[in-house]
Amino acid sequence: MKPFLRFERDGAVVVLTMDDPALRNPLSGNTAVGEFVAACARIEADPDVRAVVITGADPAFSSGGSLDAMREDWRDRKRGVAVRAQLREGVQPLSLALHALQVPTIAAVNGAAIGGGCDLACLCDIRIASERARFAANFVRLGIVPAIGAAWLLPRILGASRAAEMCLTGEVLDAQAALACGLVSRVIPHERLLDEAMSLATRIAANSGPALRMTKSLLKAADRTDFPTYLDMAAGMQALALQSEEHETAVTAFRNRPRTPKE
Numbered sequence: 001m002k003p004f005l006r007f008e009r010d011g012a013v014v015v016l017t018m019d020d021p022a023l024r025n026p027l028s029g030n031t032a033v034g035e036f037v038a039a040c041a042r043i044e045a046d047p048d049v050r051a052v053v054i055t056g057a058d059p060a061f062s063s064g065g066s067l068d069a070m071r072e073d074w075r076d077r078k079r080g081v082a083v084r085a086q087l088r089e090g091v092q093p094l095s096l097a098l099h100a101l102q103v104p105t106i107a108a109v110n111g112a113a114i115g116g117g118c119d120l121a122c123l124c125d126i127r128i129a130s131e132r133a134r135f136a137a138n139f140v141r142l143g144i145v146p147a148i149g150a151a152w153l154l155p156r157i158l159g160a161s162r163a164a165e166m167c168l169t170g171e172v173l174d175a176q177a178a179l180a181c182g183l184v185s186r187v188i189p190h191e192r193l194l195d196e197a198m199s200l201a202t203r204i205a206a207n208s209g210p211a212l213r214m215t216k217s218l219l220k221a222a223d224r225t226d227f228p229t230y231l232d233m234a235a236g237m238q239a240l241a242l243q244s245e246e247h248e249t250a251v252t253a254f255r256n257r258p259r260t261p262k263e
Helices: 032-044 067-074 080-090 092-100 116-122 150-158 160-169 175-181 190-205 209-221 227-242 245-255
Strands: 005-010 013-018 051-056 105-109 112-114 126-130 134-136 186-188
Touching (some): 005 032, 013 032, 032 092, 080 092, 105 116, 112 116, 126 190, 150 160, 175 186, 186 190, 209 245
Antiparallel strands (some): 005 013
16 A cells, blocks of 8 residues: 655655545545654654654645544444544644654644644644645534534634634635734745745744753643743753753854854
8 A cells, every 4th residue: 555644854844744545635535643753752762853844736735534434433423432442543743743753843734724724734843835725624514513623723822712713604814814813924836835835844843952952842832821930941941952962963053154244
């Protein structure tokens, strides 16, 4: 069977491409979850990886869960506890693995990011979009609830009111609407999307690997800790960063850089 996920390395940047374009890169009914979990573990274990780009093979980013696969897995189950276990063991490990990844992640959303595909984009630290991108947390339109992250992720990205509107209507946002509400940070002409994502990833990866991972941890901690606790975490991480070889190298390079007349 052809792998769902292409794992490609370019220096300190890993590109993960969902590669089932005929089915619009679904996240269920295939090996997507296991491959994402394995890729995250591989990336986490490699200190030389400093940025990750996640994208899809055109025309879609990801259509989310396969409706046919969901109906086959869940419809005949008589006990709700069995469905809950299927979700917890089946697809939620993807959300947990990507959310726990310490390496900075960029979603290069090349097309429709629907349902779980929207969740996948939201699990990334940065989202940039092709002009062809579309986003929807459309679970209510199928008579189901957002079970792999949307109702937790979207309020943290968009704010409570806009997230509620998106989840409770299930309506589709085009790329410009996603930019206007802050779901993505920029919209790029389609043919330049991956180049722009790689340029951004390369600029991130030019920095200290340990500092990047700790800075991401601090950014994520900001929405679940009080300010004194956050400052205590930051102090501990700074103590580690100051002892690193990367810090010494960066300071030496800064001191030896060519000076401009204004400096």
